[in-house]
Amino acid sequence: MSVTGIVAVSENLAIGKSGKLPWHYSSDLKFFKRTTLHNAVVMGSTTWKGIGKPLPKRLNIVLSRKGGIDERPGVLHFQNTESVLALEEYLNCDLFVIGGSKTYESFAGKIERWIVTEIPKTVEDADTFMPADFLEGFELLITEDGEKGLKIKTYGRKG
Ligand SMILES: NC(=O)c1ccc[n+]([C@@H]2O[C@H](COP(=O)([O-])OP(=O)(O)OC[C@H]3O[C@@H](n4cnc5c(N)ncnc54)[C@H](OP(=O)(O)O)[C@@H]3O)[C@@H](O)[C@H]2O)c1
Numbered sequence: 001m002s003v004t005g006i007v008a009v010s011e012n013l014a015i016g017k018s019g020k021l022p023w024h025y026s027s028d029l030k031f032f033k034r035t036t037l038h039n040a041v042v043m044g045s046t047t048w049k050g051i052g053k054p055l056p057k058r059l060n061i062v063l064s065r066k067g068g069i070d071e072r073p074g075v076l077h078f079q080n081t082e083s084v085l086a087l088e089e090y091l092n093c094d095l096f097v098i099g100g101s102k103t104y105e106s107f108a109g110k111i112e113r114w115i116v117t118e119i120p121k122t123v124e125d126a127d128t129f130m131p132a133d134f135l136e137g138f139e140l141l142i143t144e145d146g147e148k149g150l151k152i153k154t155y156g157r158k159g
Pocket of ligand 1: 009044046063080100103128
């Protein structure tokens with residue numbers, strides 16, 4: 001089970017606003033779906049509430065200390081990152097950390113690969129951002145050009 005962070009980030013490192021994405025790029029949503037399909041995705045409770053339903057054809061894992069996550073078929077709820085990572089023994093697929101910011105931070109030491117969509121915008125009124133150093137210790141492996149000026153960059157851990 002490899003652990004991959006996948007994020008779309010604006011020029012000023014914004015990723016969210018009022019519990020949602022601050023933009024709509026259908027090509028990026030399709031890319032996200034294609035990339036994560038038939039794998040496991042882990043998200044924080046805020047992102048889970050924003051999405052509102054399990055992502056189909058993926059094992060959905062929701063991280064929450066407080067709980068209160070509605071029981072839904074195909075959705076697992078865990079209270080800490082260790083319990084999620086312990087699934088390695090049982091899963092024959094990859095784990096994608098799909099956000100938001102607090103959840104990326106929780107898995108930071110375990111992420112082996114980042115897939116970053118660069119959104120060619122500055123979002124001044126965002127309320128959730130990536131830390132400036134989140135790619136420290138990673139090197140750029142692949143750059144792909146997406147639609148509407150999007151760039152998709154894959155990074156791997158150095159060394
Ligand atoms: N641009 C992108 O690619 C992207 C991707 C995903 C999300 N987003 C955006 O990001 C925003 C949400 O991000 P966020 O940082 O506010 O919230 P988040 O990471 O989605 O959720 C935070 C919550 O997750 C739980 N959590 C996180 N780490 C945990 C840990 N180690 N152990 C136990 N529980 C843990 C806690 O839940 P409890 O409070 O329930 O205990 C915490 O309050 C939204 O606007 C969303 O749309 C953007």
